[in-house]
Amino acid sequence: MTDPLALETSGLTKVYGHGHTEVVALRDASMRVRRGEVVALLGPSGAGKSTFLLCVGLINPPTRGTVTIGGQLMQDGPRSLGDLRRFRREHIGFVFQKSNLIPFLSAIENVQVVGELIGRPTSVARRRAKELLDALGVGKRAFNMPTQLSGGEQQRVTVARALANQPSLILADEPTAALDSVRGRQVMELFRDVAHRHGTCVIVVTHDHRALDVFDTIYEMEDGLLKPAASPVAEATVAHA
Amino acid sequence: MNLAVRDIRHSLGRFVLTTLGVGMLLMVVMGMGGIYRGLVDDALVVTRGVGADLWVVQRDTRGPFAEVSRLPRSLVDRVAAVPGVTDAREFVFHTIQREHRGKPLRMGVLGLGWPTDKGEGLPLIAGRPLAQNHFEMIADESLGLGLGERLRLGKDTYTVVGLTRWLVASGGDGIACFTSRDAQAIQFDEPGESIRLEREARRARADEIDFGRTQPGVLDRASGPAQNLAALPGPAISAVIARLMPGTDATKVQRSMSGWSDVTTYTGPQQEGLLLKGSVDRARRQILLFRVLLTIISAVIMALIIYTLTLDKLHPIALLKLIGAPTHVIVGLILQQSLIMGLLAYGVGYLIGTRLFPLFPRRVLVTNDDLLRLAGIVLVISVLASLLGIWKAMRVAPNEAIG
Numbered sequence: 345m346t347d348p349l350a351l352e353t354s355g356l357t358k359v360y361g362h363g364h365t366e367v368v369a370l371r372d373a374s375m376r377v378r379r380g381e382v383v384a385l386l387g388p389s390g391a392g393k394s395t396f397l398l399c400v401g402l403i404n405p406p407t408r409g410t411v412t413i414g415g416q417l418m419q420d421g422p423r424s425l426g427d428l429r430r431f432r433r434e435h436i437g438f439v440f441q442k443s444n445l446i447p448f449l450s451a452i453e454n455v456q457v458v459g460e461l462i463g464r465p466t467s468v469a470r471r472r473a474k475e476l477l478d479a480l481g482v483g484k485r486a487f488n489m490p491t492q493l494s495g496g497e498q499q500r501v502t503v504a505r506a507l508a509n510q511p512s513l514i515l516a517d518e519p520t521a522a523l524d525s526v527r528g529r530q531v532m533e534l535f536r537d538v539a540h541r542h543g544t545c546v547i548v549v550t551h552d553h554r555a556l557d558v559f560d561t562i563y564e565m566e567d568g569l570l571k572p573a574a575s576p577v578a579e580a581t582v583a584h585a
Numbered sequence: 586m587n588l589a590v591r592d593i594r595h596s597l598g599r600f601v602l603t604t605l606g607v608g609m610l611l612m613v614v615m616g617m618g619g620i621y622r623g624l625v626d627d628a629l630v631v632t633r634g635v636g637a638d639l640w641v642v643q644r645d646t647r648g649p650f651a652e653v654s655r656l657p658r659s660l661v662d663r664v665a666a667v668p669g670v671t672d673a674r675e676f677v678f679h680t681i682q683r684e685h686r687g688k689p690l691r692m693g694v695l696g697l698g699w700p701t702d703k704g705e706g707l708p709l710i711a712g713r714p715l716a717q718n719h720f721e722m723i724a725d726e727s728l729g730l731g732l733g734e735r736l737r738l739g740k741d742t743y744t745v746v747g748l749t750r751w752l753v754a755s756g757g758d759g760i761a762c763f764t765s766r767d768a769q770a771i772q773f774d775e776p777g778e779s780i781r782l783e784r785e786a787r788r789a790r791a792d793e794i795d796f797g798r799t800q801p802g803v804l805d806r807a808s809g810p811a812q813n814l815a816a817l818p819g820p821a822i823s824a825v826i827a828r829l830m831p832g833t834d835a836t837k838v839q840r841s842m843s844g845w846s847d848v849t850t851y852t853g854p855q856q857e858g859l860l861l862k863g864s865v866d867r868a869r870r871q872i873l874l875f876r877v878l879l880t881i882i883s884a885v886i887m888a889l890i891i892y893t894l895t896l897d898k899l900h901p902i903a904l905l906k907l908i909g910a911p912t913h914v915i916v917g918l919i920l921q922q923s924l925i926m927g928l929l930a931y932g933v934g935y936l937i938g939t940r941l942f943p944l945f946p947r948r949v950l951v952t953n954d955d956l957l958r959l960a961g962i963v964l965v966i967s968v969l970a971s972l973l974g975i976w977k978a979m980r981v982a983p984n985e986a987i988g
């Protein structure tokens with residue numbers, strides 16, 4: 345019996361606006377990702393990378409195409425199947441370009457809230473939040489409010505939050521833009537470890553070519569078209585159970 | 586972890602100020618109700634204190650509190666003789682305004698039916714009831730008189746022997762109790778000169794008619810005090826109050842007096858009804874309208890505040906939706922803030938009110954029933970106030986959290 349794919353998109357197309365303001369941000373994007381696979385998504389600005397993540401993350405409905413996560417068909421064109429919010433809460437972790445913390449919650453509470461939303465007891469959610477912050481090197485700033493953190497610290501808290509629900513799919517949009525290269529690499533490696541240890545599927549949009557060796561698969565996107573990269577790091581691709 | 590509380594803590598200053606403001610509004614709503622209760626209570630305090638089963642007043646008048654009612658004193662004996670009546674007393678009440686210590690002093694003058702009634706039933710807070718049938722008085726503390734203070738009214742000087750609290754007339758003036766003789770002496774006090782002139786005039790009238798010339802004794806009498814003059818009435822009383830034998834049907838006694846063409850009778854409850862309908866009713870409706878207005882204003886202000894607090898949170902709310910927070914978490918965030926604000930404001934209103942209202946010139950009577958009812962109303966307006974914010978929050982799309 346074969347494992348279902350962690351993620352499968354087929355013919356994913358997204359058109360913004362209509363008439364002369366029409367922008368085709370995504371053209372027939374198809375991607376198949378196994379459990380535990382770490383995917384990098386490269387491409388110039390405006391290529392449609394963020395749009396792809398929003399469709400896969402069940403936030404923006406695609407104009408056409410399907411999104412299947414863990415064998416479950418979630419999105420069929422603009423038609424959403426099932427309770428997307430519940431699915432996001434339980435199975436997906438997000439990190440976005442700009443750090444997106446809840447301003448009235450401290451660093452640890454920003455992470456803890458995710459655990460509480462999926463029904464973990466407060467103490468458990470809090471302990472796990474502390475562990476994650478420690479792992480990301482921001483444990484000392486756990487009780488600071490977001491405005492008291494540097495851009496990089498905020499971003500690491502966001503990463504901790506994305507991991508807090510032990511997601512089966514992590515979607516990260518330039519998570520390391522605000523970090524120095526050492527920290528940036530650490531975050532990428534953390535994603536990889538999580539993926540390989542828990543079978544999580546990770547898709548990271550990045551411009552940082554120095555950390556590409558961390559990834560199992562690399563995709564490139566240009567003008568809404570998605571294709572596997574003919575990349576020199578292809579030998580880094582390893583099969584994982 | 587409670588998101589509502591966390592957010593309030595984050596914008597504490599604004600929340601506290603708004604809560605204080607709404608609290609003051611609620612205090613005014615509370616106070617308005619209290620003023621109304623105070624009006625009713627003040628209006629009824631005298632009638633209740635007197636404890637009359639039956640009021641006998643001048644024919645076709647509405648009793649001593651609504652208008653002038655004048656009755657001869659002999660009516661007391663007539664009423665006392667009616668079957669079913671255990672005792673009948675004269676009731677003298679009027680309002681005077683005199684100078685005292687260089688300031689105008691307005692008071693209701695209440696005559697007690699000495700010696701049956703010495704004022705034991707009054708709400709005394711200091712001193713004692715009347716002990717002699719002249720020149721003593723029991724004053725309400727709102728008149729600002731002290732125990733032992735002497736007060737000149739008319740030709741006599743009265744000593745304050747007792748103090749009461751919240752014994753006021755329906756107009757809000759403090760009431761002073763005297764024996765009914767003294768009360769009448771105060772009411773019908775006339776300057777010596779006017780008495781002299783009146784006697785002179787009487788004498789002149791008697792002189793003009795044969796009777797005066799043929800009966801010189803009449804001229805002598807005309808120069809004497811009025812109460813010695815058979816042709817002139819004694820000073821009038823305001824009403825006669827009667828107590829009935831236990832178990833007696835007041836309407837039956839009323840019916841037996843209905844043949845008397847000079848009086849109208851009211852039972853105790855009828856008298857209270859007259860009082861409330863007359864002087865208090867319009868004030869009551871006025872205050873009620875104000876309360877309704879203020880309640881609506883509080884609700885609108887709260888709704889706007891909760892709405893702007895929600896607008897400030899739209900980004901975090903979108904983010905919460907993005908990470909999959911269910912609707913009830915987001916509704917709860919806004920609703921709880923509204924409820925917290927409403928309840929804290931209520932507490933603020935209560936705390937400030939209970940300290941402030943006693944300093945008001947007229948009584949503000951806040952009853953537990955009214956407090957409970959207001960708490961219920963606050964709950965309702967808190968929920969209503971949150972609806973606008975909730976509606977806004979529901980329309981936020983999760984992708985508004987990014988970009």
Ligand SMILES: Nc1ncnc2c1ncn2[C@@H]1O[C@H](COP(=O)(O)OP(=O)(O)OP(=O)(O)O)[C@@H](O)[C@H]1O
Binds near residue numbers: 389
């Ligand atoms: N909400 C929107 N409405 C209209 N057009 C949009 C919207 N979001 C994105 N676009 C357009 O879609 C195209 C792809 O945008 P997208 O944000 O996916 O690019 P990207 O690859 O993430 O770029 P960057 O590297 O700069 O983040 C762009 O041309 C953009 O202008």
Ligand SMILES: [Mg+2]
Binds near residue numbers: 394395517
């Ligand atoms: Mg982007």
